[in-house]
Amino acid sequence: MENSVRIKIGLASCGIAAGGLDVLEKVEIFLKEHDVNAQLDHTGCIGMCYAEVLMEIEDNEFGNTMYGYLNAADIDDILNAHFIEKKPLTEHIVFSDKLGGEEKQILDYQTRIVLRNCGVIDPESIDEYIERGGYEALKDVLKDMSPIEVIEEIKESGLRGRGGAGFPTGLKWQFAYNNYADKKYVICNADEGDPGAFMDRSVLEGDPHSILEGILISAYAIGSDEGFVYCRAEYPLAVKRLRIAIEKAKEKGFLGSNIMGSDFNFDLTVYEGAGAFVCGEETALMKSIEGKRGMPTLRPPYPAESGLWGKPTNINNVETLSNVSWIIRNGAEKYAEFGTENSKGTKVFALTGKIKNGGLVEVPMGMTLRDVIYKIGGGIIEDRKFKAVQLGGPSGGCIPESLLDTTVDYDSLTKTGAIMGSGGMVVMDETTCMVDMARFFLNFTQDESCGKCTFCRIGTKRMLEILNRITQGKGKPGDIEKLEGLSHKIIKGSLCGLGQTAPNPVLTTIKYFRDEYEAHINDKICPAGVCKDLIKYLIIEDKCIGCGACKLACPVDAIIGEKKEVHTIDQDICTKCGACMTACKFDAVEKL
Amino acid sequence: MADIKILLNGKEVTVREGQTILEVATEYGIEIPTLCHDEYLKPYGSCWACLVEVKGAKGFVPSCATKVYEGMEVDTDSEEVRAARQMALELLLSDHYADCTAPCILECPAHVDVQGYIALINDGLYHEAVKLIKERLPLPLSVGRICPAFCEKECRRQIIDEPIAIRQIKRYAADKDLEDSANTYIPECKPSTGKEIAIIGAGPAGLTVAYYLAQQGHKCKIYEAMPESGGMLRYGIPEYRLPKEILDKEIDLIKKLGVKIHNNEQLGRDFTIQFLYKEYDAVFLGFGAWTAVSMNIDGEDLKGCHLGIDFLRDVVDGKITKVGKKVAVIGGGNTAIDAARTALRLGAEKVMIVYRRAEEQMPADEVEVIDAKEEGIEFHLLQNPTKIIGKDGKVEGMQIIKMRLGEPDSSGRRRPVPIENSEFIMQVDTVIPAVSQKPDTQFLLDEIAKINGKNLNLTRWSTIEVDEDTMCTNIDKIFAGGDLTRGPSTVIECVADAYKAAKSIDSFLKGEKIKPTKEKFNSKKAESYKDLDPEDFKEYEKASRISSGHLDVKDRISNSKEVEKVFTNKQVHDETARCIECGCDVNPTCVLRKYATDYDVIATRFVGEVNNHPIDKTHPFILRDPNKCVNCGRCVRTCLEIQGVGALGYIYRGFKTLVAPEFDESLMNTSCLSCGKCIDVCPVGALTPRNTQYKLAPLDYEEIQTTCALCGAGCSVTYMKKDDIILKAEATDSPITGNNVCFNAHFGYEVLQSQERITQPMIRKENQLQPVDWEEAMDYVTDKLTELERDVAFFSNGNYTNEDLYLISKLAKQYKNNKKYSWELNGSVIKDKLDINFSPNPSADLNHADIIVLIGDVTHTVGVKIMQALNNGAKLMLIHPGEDRFARRADFNITTNYYIEVINEFAKYLVEYRHHNIDYIARYVGNFVDFNHQLQHTIQTGEFMDFAHELLSFKKVIFVYSESDLDYDTQNAIFNLSMLRGDIGTEGNGIVSCSELANKPSLLENGFVPVKNYQKLKSAAIFGEDPLYNNKMEIYEWLNSLEFLLVADSFMTETAKMAHVVLPLNSFIESEGTITNDNNVLQTVTEVRNTVTGKENWYLLKDLLGLDSTLEEISEDANREFNSDERVESRYIPSEEETQKIELSFTHKPSIARAAIELNATRKKILDFKEKMLGKK
Missing domain, CATH: 3.40.30.10 (Glutaredoxin)
Structure with a gap:
């Protein structure tokens, strides 16, 4: 060479x-x-x-x-x-x-298990994957391990589901294994739908074979011969690379009949979702594969007992599965060295928002949020003041500065009212209105509700209406309590994770930023200056020299004033777009 | 299932493993609300009304879906649970753009069921309408004439054009009810309770109290101060508005309940309140407000000045018979107008109304003002008299001051303010101040009126103080209402008070606690019609309010004739048809409404955006109002999982999620079967039945359960009716058929109620069928039947009762050849080979099969049972010529016209691969070797080999078909196959055969056989069959050649048209008796409505036979003869006798194996009706 x-x-x-x-x-x-x-x-x-x-x-x-x-x-x-x-x-x-x-430190602080091949290999080349030890784990499993041994190994590693709820993966496999049936299925949940989350996409696009290998091992473990990857159609590149990977794996004899000479047979199909967020919920996802409307069903029966077409089904998400071959190859013990007592291994986060180094990071469980945000993320854009970080997307909650030393593991995060979720991490600074942020996420979940449960379908709508009112300056005393009351019932009275978590952004913002809600309701002020109905732009007389730049910039002709004279803004016409503020070179426009 | 113990609301109870919390709670008498649960469907868990708390669970738990486990701690009724349920209901109702009750009803002070009686009147049911009205208002004859009609003020119809003429419609019905005096509605009274009530005042309030309490069995005695009864109705309302003759009749109707009225007896004058208190069990005071309030101006004592109400009373009494030439009436209320119009009729030349405000503020009814103006009465507005001027003690004129309108006063009306120096003099000779009235109650404050040291509490307006919800006074046993407690008001308000008082008094007399009736929850689209968007009503065509018209002015002012004319029949029909039926059709049974009431829901707690969808009225039988839908999905699941159709589904997401046909299209553009099952399962009013003939309304219908006799399933159905008209139907839970009906039972009754029915016998005279009376017809038929020495062949279809068929058979037996045929019988292989009259396997066996092989079409209910079996895991092999609803559920789909080829090929491989039951065949089959030889050598296609192999891999196999659909050869091929398997009649194995004939077992038992060699028959008596329906020339020729043809049917069929005599028959809804279904189960047919022919079918047959038996005796004979004890769900059991072997016959005929079904007229009419309404014809 x-x-x-x-x-x-x-x-x-x-x-x-x-x-x-x-x-x-x-x-x-x-x-x-x-x-x-x-x-x-x-x-x-x-x-x-x-x-x-x-x-x-x-x-x-x-x-x-x-x-x-x-x-x-x-x-x-x-x-x-x-x-x-x-x-x-x-x-x-x-x-x-x-x-x-000097930016290597961003990588140095990370521990890359899931992302071990991402950005390193050519995802469309099965050989490069094999070169880096790919499909070795599958080979070992088929040659030397019984299904129960595989399940035990995964149990021992302490791997928990990375899709949000954090259910122990080995145990899930065990349940599916325990149920005898003529047919069993495995499903890889690649319907990553949280706004701000893209770690699954990156793995699908960057290292599809690691997912295939994980699926194959799980199928072998539970005794399944057919599987599906349910991937959102909004990820065309991921779907394409998955399909290429499946083709290549078939060519190599890693998929199909008598895989690697064993008597293990397995077929895998990529199923493209149709854009419903709720189809990320496992029971809804299975209905969708069955060709029905994606609506969650009651549990029990759990999928391990009666899943896809009524057959025992194991369903794991992308990130979970891409850990599997690493665990088999390196051993459960090695894996369990990373992380905390109850949260083993690493977690990938999609770091977004008002952060300098936005992107994908994989850190060992137990790192503090502060380290993730400041050491890896490089802190806040323009070095503004940190306000909160939203974890777990629309199902999660926000964590304020006072709790920045919380470590990333399932239990600590849950204690704050947020959740690990799938790993979306949206950083917010002082220019973010927390009420508006809660409204944004609730708007998303309310729109994406499948419409089955009363509380979720109508309750989230009514919450959203209250939040809309509050951000429009029409909040009423008692609204906060009404929001809390609805939240608690929606959480307790919904079938699936969507409803059970939809109020989280509202509840955590009320918990940590109640004063902001009160300012909106009682004082009709948006402290972050975001809610349009609650802010106004004013021209400071002393600073205005009458240059007319703001007048020129105003798209609705709301600014009046002769050249060289102090200008004023007609508040009735002003749409609060802020163009005048940007245009003014003399800092004569202020936002109240 | 093992017994386990759980803690249910803190109490340890023993339950069975596998039960859900909901089931357990129901068993222990704990009501848990639920909207989405349906015992025929898998638990779903969407409404969350059934939520409970389980210790250790993360959130609430839907009790409909959660199974109990040992040691489970459940709380079904904690505060938290109740609050959460309340919230769920409040959320549902915050997006429920619907009215429970029509605004007209809510606006009526007495809450008379306006929508209900309008519908009944539209349907021609006047007595029912009056009965309904009288549930709240005993005086429709009077109130129908004089009510200001609060109902009409909120009538939604005015958004489109004008309000419905509700008052006149009511009057029309009341007049009609009275006119038909034999049927005039008089309520029944309960047996005497021995309690006696004194009622003071025979006005609207007193009469109402008496009317309701008398019905409860209490003795009512009314004391009336005036010589005649009626109170203000008599003395305050002039003759031209309410003829006293009518009033007398109305009071007479109340007296018929045993109410005694003592006239000329006045409280305080003739007896004391203490006396009443002591002598009676309860006292109702309703003596009105009779003291005219004077204006307190000079000159009111002059001759020619009469206070308003005194004037009207004296006219009625005859004390005043004429007035002066120029009359001024002071005031703007109804009394003023009445006085003015009365004065006119007493000969005044000029009558003026002087009112201190503008016309806009006048409290009088608009109609009255218009009438008065028409009659030439002058209105002097914004004028007020300051004194009456007299000469020689007689009125000569009035001094009047002009007024202007100032600021609004506390009532919201602008206050009249005098204009200074604007006085003028008006020349008049009669002045009638009619400004107000008040009760005369001062005597109640006397010492002598004290009871237990207390006087009755009065208000500062001299009225008696009462609790407005219960009409209780401050003294026990004494109740009061009407003008006496509210001051001068309307009759309907007094009736409303009295109704409440009657309820309280009844409770009091029964020793119960007096409490106001809890009002049912009412969802409202808006508080007032003014708040509604006219866009939502654009579907309605404009149709002006119909006026009955008034007498011409010249014809009315010189006399006291009733001014308002009465509606004609057509007018009332057209006017009632204008009603847009605001109230929800299911409000008496709506589950959401019940729970909302139970949980004290506040509908306005969560106000926000409301989904507003157009109401889908495109389907002739199913009305879909998505605004009422609660997304419980019962219809969606039932339609797909039970009916196998899937016409409905969910569309959109989030708050907009909606149950609708796909793409939100009309239900007509789906594969809907019109079975109406979605209606039955809807817990609210989102899906309701429509009736193409009658107007429906939210009424308490009389419900009658019967067995549908239109096919062999024998579904249990409940018909809902008023008078003798069936208006709705619903499937009834039955252990035999589940909870299912098809179009025929759900909507087909409309055909049976149509004008097409024949109701009279007919005899051919001069080559024309002419109606005759029963006597003539019976004589004719009896003579003919006796006269015919030769044979008469009898024909019948299977839709008649066991009793009817038994009697027809008995008739046939009178002839030596005893010929009994049925065109509808296709030939039954089962009957021929196994000698049983029912299906070899009961349809319940479908649930035990591993695979169901469905050949051709089956009856709806068997189809439903197949779907249920599929839901429980069975596989389906479908052999069918084209697409049908089972195709998508079929695991193996064989599309072919030649069933017989498929079946024979299956049989061939069965033997070839040694899957035949050799022992069984050896034991029971006589000619296996020959048969098999033919089979193996004749069948060569190999086309269906793959399917055959699939079929061989299943252990339990049921073949299903309909004997009405398959020809004899195909049935035979299936029988052969089943015999080769050797498991016919065993659980989960064999043949389920069904039939379109409702009572086929009985038809067969009575010896009816498929028609053969009919051309040789010379005389025929055909009961309910129409062999000519498909116009076969040879049948026409045969019918034409008959010496004698009797046709008995419900409809005038083509065959009937050729008869010498036609006898009308009743359909099953007019029949009483028993029938036997395909599975040999004996069921009861109940007479839902009266005979339409004047002779029940069995009675007619009995007469023909010259018998003198009762139906019970006939039924006993009919069923004894055929071992009714054995008429329970049956299966074929092979004979033990060694000698009995069955010969298999091989047939191989590649023909289209669908039998031509000889439809009987009733079923054909129903099918025609369905197709016509659905636009398929």
Whole structure:
């Protein structure tokens, strides 16, 4: 491998969205024109979505060099400097073995089990997966382990479901194993629907075989010969890569009959969801595969007893399954070294919101939120004041600054009123209105309710109406109590997780930011200055020089005033878009 | 199931494992509300009304779906549980754009069921309407003439055009009821309680109290101060509005209940309140407000000045017979107008009404004002007299001051303010101040009126103080109401008081606690029609209010004739048809409403957006109002899982989630079977039946349960009727058929009630069928039957009772050849080979099969049983010529026209692969070798081999078909196959055969056989069959050649048209007796409505036979002859006798194996009706 050069470009959805395909084209042209002998590969998301497009060059000269924040226009210069002039442009380097760049710490703080191959291998190549030890676990399992031994191993690892509820995975398998039936199914839940969550997508796009291997092992363990990946149709790239992976695995004999020469048979189908959030709920998901309306059903019977088409069914989510082969290969004990007493292993979070380094991070359970946000995430944009972090998406809750030292594990997070959930982590700063935030999430869940349970269908609607009223300055005394009353009944009186958790954002914001609610209701003020009906823009007489910039900027002609005279805003016309504030160079527009 | 112990509301109880909390609670008498639970469906858990707390559970637990376990601690009634249920209901009702009760009813002070009586009147049921009215208002003749009609003021119809003329409709019904004096409604009175009540005043209040208490068995004595009864109705309301003759009749109707009225006896003058208190068990005071309030101006004592109410009374009494030439009446109320119009009729030349405010503020009825104006009465508005001027002690004029309107006063009306120096003089010779009245109650404050040291409490308006909810005074035993407690008001308000008082008095007399009646919860679309969006009503076509018209002015002012004319029949029908039926049809039975009442729901707790959908009236039988839907999904699940149709589903998400046909289309664009089952399971009024002939209303119907005799299933059905008209139907729970009916029972009764029915015998005279009376017809038929020495062949279909068929058979036996045929009998292989008259396996066996092989079409109810079996895990193999509702549920779908080929091929492989039961065959089959030879050598296609192999892999197999659908050969092929399996009649194995004939076992038992060689028959008596229905020339020729043809049927069929004599028959809804279903179960048919022919079928047959038996005796004979004890669910059991072997016959005829069903006229009419209404014809 004397002169071998390899270039990898991040082409997960985040990379493509940032212009990855243009970069790829430029690189291809450059290599051709300059006759550089390099292997050009696609890879998945390494997690540093904020720094996309990312391009990693491996060569003998400089070792590994990761260029970031790229766009197509930079490519010629960068490659020219790197390959021709041999003087790499260090300002484009994010991190490297030999050339500086400091952002590697973002990766250094992480423990990458689930994301072990993401951004490293070409997701469309089964060989690269195999090269890194892929399908070894399956081989071991089929050769040396009985189903019960597999289940015991998973139990021992302490792996808990990463889909939200955190149910012990081994136990779930055990239940499905225990039920005798002529047919059993396994399902991989890839219907990642939480706003702000994209870890499953990244794994699907970046390392699909790790999921396949996990599914195969779970199927072997429970005694199933048929499975489905239920993937949301909004993830076309993930669906495509899954299908490629299935094809390749079939070619290799990892799927189909007599897998790896054993008497284990297994077929896997990708089923695309139709965009209903509630289909992420396992019973609704199964109804959807059956071709019925995705509506949750009563439990018991649990899927392990009577699931898809009434047969025992094991259902795990993407992240859970991608842990499986790692556990088998490295041993339960090794896995259990990570994490806390009741929460073993790592957890992937999608870090978004007002955070500097937004992206995907995988940390060992037990790290504090503060470390995740500040050490890995780099803190708040523009170094503003941290206000809260919303965990678990619309089913979760917010955690205020006072609880930032909470560790990420199932029990500690639940104590705060938030949940681990699927791993969405939305960071909010002082410019976020907590009432508006709660309203946003509730609006989402209320829209996505399947409409079956009374409390969820109508209760969340009525809550939303109250929140709307509050943010419009029409809140009434007693509204907070009404919200709390509805919340408690909705939580206790709903069949599925959607309803049982929908009020969480409201309840936690009331718990930690009650004063903000009261300010909206009693004083008709939005302290964060977000709720349009509660703010107004004013021109400060002393500062206005009458330049007319604001008048020009105003889209609704709400500003009056002659040149060189103090301007005023007609509040009746003003739509509170804030254009005047942006336009004013003299800080003469203030927001109240 | 093992017994386990749980803690139910803190009490240890023993229950069975596998039960749900809801089942356990029901067993222990604890009511748990539920909307979505249906015992025929799997637990669903959507409404959350049934939630309970279980110790250790995370949230609430839906009790309908949660099974009990040892040591479970359940709380079904904690405060938290009740609060949560209340909230669930409040949330549901916050999105319930619907009215429980029509606004007209709510607006009526007495809450008379306006919508109900309008519907009854529209349906021609006047006595029923009056009966309904009199549940709340005993005086419809009077009130129908003089009521200000609060109901009409909120009538929703005015959003479209004008309110319904409710008052006149009521008057019409009351007049009709009275007119038909033989049937005039008089309520029944309970046996005497021995209690006696004194009622003071025979006005509206007193008469009402007496009317209701008399019905309760209490003795009522009314003391009336005036010489005649009626109170203000007599003395306050002029003759031209309420003829006293009518009033007398109305009072007479009340007297018929045993109420005694003592006239000329006045409280305080002739007896004391102490006397009443002591002598009676209770006292009701209702002596009105008779003291005219004067204006307190100079000159009121002059001759020619009469106070309003005194004036009206004196006119009635004859004390005043004429007035002056120029009359001024002071005031703007009804009394003022009445006085003015009366003065006019007493010969005044000019009558003026002087009123201090503007017309807008006038309290009098608008209609009265219009009438008065028509009659030429002048209105002097914004004027007020300041004194009456007299000369020689007689009125000569009035000094009047002009007024203007100032600020509104406490009543909201603008206060009249005098304009200074605007006085003028008006020349008049008669002045009638009619400003107000008050009760004369001062004597009640006397020492002598004290009871136990207390006087009755009076208000500052001299009225008696009462608790408005119960009409109790401050003294026990004494109740009061009407004008006496409210001051001058309307008759209907006094009646409302009196109704409440009667309830309280009745409770008091029974020793119960007096409490106000808990009002039922009422959901409302809006408080007033003004708040509704006219867009929601655009579907209605405009149709102006119909006026009955008034007498011409010239014809009325010189006399006291009733001014208002009465509606004609057509007018009242058209006017009642205008009613848009605001109240919910199921409000008496709505579960949501009941729970909302039980849980004291406050509908306005959660106010917000409300889903508003158009009401789907496109389906002729099913009305779908999505606004009332609670998303319980019972219809969705029933339609898909039980009926196998899936016409309804959920659409949209979140708050907008809606139960509807797909794409929110009309129900007509679905595969709906119109079975109406969705209606039966709807717990609210989102799905309700429609009736194409009659107007429905939320009424308490008389319910009669019977067995549907339109096919062999024998479904139990409940008919709901008023008078003799069936208006609705519903499936009844039955151990035999479950809880199921099809279109025929649910809606088909409409056909049986139609005008098409024949009700009179007919005899052919001069080659024309002419109606005759029964006597003539019976004589004719008896003579003919006796005269015919040769044979008469008898025909009957299977839709008659055991008794009827027994008697027809008996008739046939009178002829030596005893010929009994049925065109409908297709030939039954089961009968021929096994010698049984019923299905070899009961339909309940479907539930025990591993696979069901369905060949062709089956009856609806057997179809439902198949669906249930599939839901429980059975597989389905469908052999059918095309798409049907089972296709999507079929595990193996064989689309073919040639059933026989498939079945034979199955049989071939069964033997070839050694799956036949050799022992059984050896024991019971006589010709197996020959048969098998034919089978193996004739069948060669191999087309269905894969299916055959599938079929062989199942242990328990049931073949299902209908004898009415399959020809004899196909039935035979199925029989062969089943015999080869050797398991016919065993649980879960064999043949379930069904039939369109309701009483086939009895038909067979009585010896009826399929028709053959009919051309040779010379005379025929055909009961309920129409062989000519498909116009076969050879049948026509045969019928034409008959020496004698008697046709008895419910409809004028083509065959009947050829008869020499036609006898009308009753249908099953007019019949009494028994029938036997496909599974040999004896069931009861109950007469739902009276005979339409004047002779019950059995009676007619008995007469023909010259018997003198009762129905009971006939029934006993009929069923004894055929071992009624054995008429229970049966199965085929092979004979023990060694010699009995069955010969199999091989048939191989590749023909379209669907039999032509000879429909009888009744079923055909129902099918025609269905198809016509659904637009398929």
